[in-house]
Amino acid sequence: MCRFFPAIVPFSLIKPLSTIMSDINDKIIEYTAKLARVKLESAELGELYPQIKGILDFIGKLEEADTGDIEPTSHILPVNNVFRADEPAQSLPMEDALSGAPRRRGRCFCVPKVIE
């Protein structure tokens, strides 16, 4: 776990949806926003929390579906790993790859200092 976030996740282990629903509070939403690296103003958080809670309540309907021995579908077609021949091919020229960068220095993307 990186040092920016607490090492102990304040989430409980697997629970049924109905129990999770009663767990949801604005701290969890705030924490999730941090995980997602989205800075929220406190007014935004105040607006988001009831909306997300409402959506999660609605999603709780899934508990009614009987999924006992059903296999999950993550991809709709029977496509597995797709490989190409191991031959060199043209890739994006470096200048093109750097063309959209908000800041660059020489051949590199430039970001704020990482090491203190």
Add this chain to the structure above:
Amino acid sequence: MELYSMTGSQLAGLLAGGEVSPQDIMSSLSRRAAVKEEQVRAYVRFEGGLESIPPEGGVEGKSPLSGLPVSIKDNICTRSFNTECCSRILSGYKPPYDATVVSRLKKAGASIISVKTNMDEFAFGSSTENSCFGPSRNPWDRRCVPGGSSGGSAAAVAADEAIFALGSDTGGSIRQPASFCGVVGLKPTYGRVSRYGLVAFASSLDQIGPITKDVRDNAMLLNVIAGYDPKDSTSVNEPVPDYTSCLGRPVKGMRIGVPKEYMVEGIDLQVRESLLRALEEFRRLGVVCEEVSLPHTEFAVPVYYIIATAEASSNLARFDGVRYGFRAADAEGLHDMFSRTRGEGFGKEAKRRIILGTFALSHGYYDAYYLRALKVRTLIKKDFDKVFSGFDCIVTPTSPTPAFRLGEKIGDPLKMYLSDICTISVNLAGIPAISLPCGFTGKGLPVGMQIMAGHFKEETIFKLAYAYEQAVSAREKRRPEL
């Protein structure tokens, strides 16, 4: 008749006969847009006219689309021309490459319009109200939304500001706006059209497709964009038929299933009546229409909003202010730069979905939400497999209501999500579906009918849609008064 108001196939005929030039068509369309765009706002960064991207490289062979303009949604990459997903976080972004659909169109000699069509930010929405450039208007009633997320593409085609347009469809984003704007929109089978260069929203659901004035034009455009692409590992290496060759073939004896779950509460009465009249028309054509059941339909919206937001939260992790687009100023360190860039760069709906998706995938909740949703997705897919074992197509309304008013649903995300209730299952099952006009409400708003078929059965859809369109075209010809 003005050139801009003709269909693509009519214009192709005029071009072939040497009666008009591609420049004539482009300037007619540009003049039309110059006059109507202020009312419709179908394009973003529109500055008084339409221009095509200068062609580079050779045109391969003779294509019916040669010399015809195509408008492109703002989430499909056009080399050196703005592709911003109508989001602040991609402001000013000019991709260094073309999406495969765009390079295919260029090779076919089509003219790519350089300004892009409006959309909900990152395709998150059903009304274009989530665009950072502001909403588009419905050409049939400018107090109403054009639908979304490909609302700009649909509005442009309906207002005769585009001949052909491309949209993308993750949960109904081509079909619902096509329905609201009275045009034809197809979501092809997952894997039919390459997604290389489509800014990813939900990778297991996204598909690019055509929005056009009629069914023939739709088949013409699919002919060019469909096909295997080694750059998209989910594209499927299946032969591409000529989708126009099935048009006009007899439909007698075909079997349509009408799922009872789509005709219940929440469906607007006039939408329901329009659909019932359309089914009567099919019966007159000798098509068998019977009630069927897709019993897990009620779970489609909750399943979708777990899978789509989970995939979106992962796909949108790439927008961090390092390689492209917007970067927040005055950040204290790298992580602060990421968080501020994303906090300031994403709009409300994008943040809502990213957070919801991150939550659904997070430790402790993954099994309860994401895994369960994937299992219910299997049940939904099996429902379709069962019906398609006895029927050629499934017919439903495209949207439970006609176009709603601007502002009507924007404050209530759940209400907005439920407007996709008729289209979402199609993406979860990966099957193709079209929306085509099937009448009007008393207030003159178009109503759309959705025709679905099994994987890679686009021809079956086109055949049936064309037969219906031909049967009603004499009495249903209307245009928006702009």
